[in-house]
Amino acid sequence: xxxxxxxxxxxxxxxxxxxxxxxxxxxxxxxxxxxxxxxxxxxxxxxxxxxxxxxxxxxxxxxxxxxxxxxxxxxxxxxxxxxxxxxxxxxxxxxxxxxxxxxxxxxxxxxxxxxxx
Amino acid sequence: xxxxxxxxxxxxxxxxxxxxxxxxxxxxxxxxxxxxxxxxxxxxxxxxxxxxxxxxxxxxxxxxxxxxxxxxxxxxxxxxxxxxxxxxxxxxxxxxxxxxxxxxxxxxx
Numbered sequence: 001x002x003x004x005x006x007x008x009x010x011x012x013x014x015x016x017x018x019x020x021x022x023x024x025x026x027x028x029x030x031x032x033x034x035x036x037x038x039x040x041x042x043x044x045x046x047x048x049x050x051x052x053x054x055x056x057x058x059x060x061x062x063x064x065x066x067x068x069x070x071x072x073x074x075x076x077x078x079x080x081x082x083x084x085x086x087x088x089x090x091x092x093x094x095x096x097x098x099x100x101x102x103x104x105x106x107x108x109x110x111x112x113x114x115x116x117x
Numbered sequence: 118x119x120x121x122x123x124x125x126x127x128x129x130x131x132x133x134x135x136x137x138x139x140x141x142x143x144x145x146x147x148x149x150x151x152x153x154x155x156x157x158x159x160x161x162x163x164x165x166x167x168x169x170x171x172x173x174x175x176x177x178x179x180x181x182x183x184x185x186x187x188x189x190x191x192x193x194x195x196x197x198x199x200x201x202x203x204x205x206x207x208x209x210x211x212x213x214x215x216x217x218x219x220x221x222x223x224x225x226x
Contacts (some may be wrong), residue, residue: 004160042218043161043204090160099208103149108160 002027006091006109013081014117021076021112023091031094031104032074033058034066036087037111043090049074050097081116088113121205121217128223135192137220139205142186148208150181150188155202155219164203165190192222200224 004025013019025032033048035058045058049068063085065077074093078085089112094104122140129135141150149168153161165172167179167188178191192199205217 043216045214092160098151098206099145099148099214103151103166103208105151105163105166106153106161108162110160111158 002107004091004093004107004109006089006112008112009110010113012115012117015082016080019078019081019114021078021089021091021114023074023076023109024072025074025091025093025107026072027093027095027107028071029093029095029104029107030071031097032068033092033106034064034074034076035090035092036060036085037090038087046076046089081114083116086114086116121207121215123203123205123217123220125218126221126223128225129195130225131196132194135195135199135222135224137190137192137203137222138187139190139217140187141205141207141215143209144185144207145209150179150185151206152177152179152188152190153204153206155204161204195222195224197224197226 007022030051034046035043037043044060046064047066049055052071055066091109092106094106096102096104098104098106149166151166152164154164155161165177165179167181169181172179180189202219202221204219207215
């Protein structure tokens, strides 16, 4: 089944303790991205990647890192989490860039609910 | 700066047609308009995408006027299971993604 898999679904941690949220897609998609979703603020892009070893900042990259060493995986790393990073996180992928003339629809994972105390 | 505007919420009844409009005043000339549906505790799911005029699939229709400054998602004969948040998505002239804030649609029996 074609899908985007995020792990874990729920995570509670403490301030400053490094964590990684994994994301994997099995559709051979070139484009992958991370979003956070907060009440009243909608979906905000954190980072995106157009291909292996190519990553770019989105709208809210501060406090996050990503890597794209393989096409299928795009982990989100919080080196020193803070309470303002408590949020619902979504990973998404698409065949190519989801805008412009290519405009491939995004496929989303089911989310990771992170709580930082 | 590109911006999208959608109604925050809408109510309707089972069996009715629902139309949700998104305004996007600075969409890139070669970009598509895409709509997503999101249920609680799930990621958004692609519904429909179009460039101009009208597009229809098994789930919805999308109407786009000639100036492309807005688009209307049309859900025919809604049911309770269509209760969800609906987002429009466009790209701007810099190929950045511009998400609408989402429209919470509540369908009543």
